[in-house]
Amino acid sequence: MWDAIVVGGGLAGWTAGIRAAQRGKKVLIVTEGVGTLYYFSGIFDYGDLESLRHLPKHPYSLFDAEAIDRGKHFIQELCPEYIETNKSQHALTVLGTARQGDLMPRSMVLPNHQEQGSFVLLVPEGLKDFFPEIVVSNLVREFPGWQVNVKRVHAENFGEWQRMGKSASGIDYAAIWRSKEGQNLLAQEIEAIKREHQGAGSRSGKIAVVLPSLVSEYFDASRTKTYVQDYSLPVIEMSSFLPSPHGRYFAEYLKHQFTDLGGELMIGARAAALNGKPMSAKQPKSCQEIIVQSMGKVLHLKAKKFILATGGLLGGGIKVGIERKLIQEDVFDLPLYVPQEWSTSQFFASQPFAQIGVETDKCLRPLDTNQGRVIWDNVHVVGRMLAHWDPWTQRCGGGVSVTSGCAAAEII
Numbered sequence: 272m273w274d275a276i277v278v279g280g281g282l283a284g285w286t287a288g289i290r291a292a293q294r295g296k297k298v299l300i301v302t303e304g305v306g307t308l309y310y311f312s313g314i315f316d317y318g319d320l321e322s323l324r325h326l327p328k329h330p331y332s333l334f335d336a337e338a339i340d341r342g343k344h345f346i347q348e349l350c351p352e353y354i355e356t357n358k359s360q361h362a363l364t365v366l367g368t369a370r371q372g373d374l375m376p377r378s379m380v381l382p383n384h385q386e387q388g389s390f391v392l393l394v395p396e397g398l399k400d401f402f403p404e405i406v407v408s409n410l411v412r413e414f415p416g417w418q419v420n421v422k423r424v425h426a427e428n429f430g431e432w433q434r435m436g437k438s439a440s441g442i443d444y445a446a447i448w449r450s451k452e453g454q455n456l457l458a459q460e461i462e463a464i465k466r467e468h469q470g471a472g473s474r475s476g477k478i479a480v481v482l483p484s485l486v487s488e489y490f491d492a493s494r495t496k497t498y499v500q501d502y503s504l505p506v507i508e509m510s511s512f513l514p515s516p517h518g519r520y521f522a523e524y525l526k527h528q529f530t531d532l533g534g535e536l537m538i539g540a541r542a543a544a545l546n547g548k549p550m551s552a553k554q555p556k557s558c559q560e561i562i563v564q565s566m567g568k569v570l571h572l573k574a575k576k577f578i579l580a581t582g583g584l585l586g587g588g589i590k591v592g593i594e595r596k597l598i599q600e601d602v603f604d605l606p607l608y609v610p611q612e613w614s615t616s617q618f619f620a621s622q623p624f625a626q627i628g629v630e631t632d633k634c635l636r637p638l639d640t641n642q643g644r645v646i647w648d649n650v651h652v653v654g655r656m657l658a659h660w661d662p663w664t665q666r667c668g669g670g671v672s673v674t675s676g677c678a679a680a681e682i683i
């Protein structure tokens with residue numbers, strides 16, 4: 272029997288699985304898909320912790336400040352290149368605007384706005400959904416003291432694609448930049464930029480090369496490399512856009528971290544129901560097993576504890592029927608908080624449906640929404656499945672998922 276089965280392999284599920292395995296637990300992650308990690312920009316957003324922790328039902332209100340810090344340390348131990356930023360440190364979005372974040376890789380942090388220098392935007396040829404003109408105009412606005420130049424870079428690997436009229440995604444380019452060949456190409460381009468600037472007797476200040484897509488090696492699944500910025504000029508990575516190379520490599524990295532710790536994994540497996548019994552009429556129920564469909568088979572998987580990390584509406588953990596007549600949590604059929612209004616007509620406002628989810632006690636055990644009673648004693652809910660938060664307007668998606676995933680793993 273497993274100590275814990277985690278259902279769902281998104282950010283919250285991986286966090287819970289890895290942290291539990293680090294604590295010596297025998298853990299299985301059962302997941303149908305890869306979750307919303309493939310949309311991840313590479314930056315962890317925690318939001319305004321002080322105000323969010325004081326919202327009565329926000330998931331942060333379930334944790335003390337130490338629990339939130341433990342989640343941050345967990346990420347930094349896993350990925351030592353991630354630093355905690357202050358309000359004046361920003362990263363560059365794919366549109367060339369500066370964006371705040373709470374944990375980001377060193378290689379994404381922009382230089383100080385007050386300084387002077389030159390940016391050279393390296394534009395990979397044929398990169399899909401990337402608009403250098405917009406990036407340049409935004410960079411010029413954001414950094415008035417900086418010159419901005421553009422240099423196109425041609426990766427021979429995509430020559431045939433371009434002749435066929437096919438474009439390359441950020442993920443395609445990330446694979447090139449992370450190969451020995453791609454690193455050599457970048458090193459040559461950057462060396463040439465350095466020489467040109469020295470030759471032109473450029474204005475005083477720094478030179479930084481800005482590159483869309485992931486270039487660094489901090490998510491190296493084999494962990495044989497450490498991240499070294501051995502180019503002759505500083506390279507600034509822009510945050511990822513879809514499909515996200517950061518998300519993809521991070522998901523792979525998490526998977527390796529988990530299995531290296533002895534964690535077991537079932538991918539393409541859907542938890543469909545559970546078997547459990549009440550300990551007594553008045554006490555919470557205890558779950559003995561979940562029923563999982565995998566490769567045409569139906570499996571009954573037993574564990575002492577279960578962590579539900581199925582991601583709410585977007586992740587597939589909450590199903591919505593026609594005309595929203597039925598809104599259902601898919602595995603345990605847990606009661607859901609559902610606001611009376613589904614949406615508001617103000618597009619950029621917080622949408623009420625974002626708050627849909629499971630209410631829990633401080634141990635993340637699901638509550639009956641009417642009576643406030645714990646329903647399952649050995650089930651813990653994490654990540655986007657929790658009720659009463661909005662990752663979009665509160666900008667705390669990564670923060671809630673990591674904090675709750677870590678906290679659940681420390682409770683079990």
Ligand SMILES: Cc1cc2nc3c(=O)[nH]c(=O)nc-3n(C[C@H](O)[C@H](O)[C@H](O)COP(=O)(O)OP(=O)(O)OC[C@H]3O[C@@H](n4cnc5c(N)ncnc54)[C@H](O)[C@@H]3O)c2cc1C
Pocket residue numbers: 278279280281282283284301302303304305306307308310311312313314315316317540541542543580581582583585586587588601602653654655656662667668669670672
């Ligand atoms: C487009 C987008 C961009 C984002 N960008 C950022 C960002 O830049 N920074 C940031 O901090 N946060 C970001 N977030 C938010 C953050 O990624 C989310 O908070 C977080 O991904 C939610 O993680 P989760 O693990 O709870 O759910 P999910 O990522 O949705 O994972 C749920 C998992 O459960 C699996 N699953 C569902 N049902 C079952 C079942 N019955 N059986 C088995 N498996 C099941 C799914 O296949 C999936 O793997 C972004 C979110 C989105 C959608």
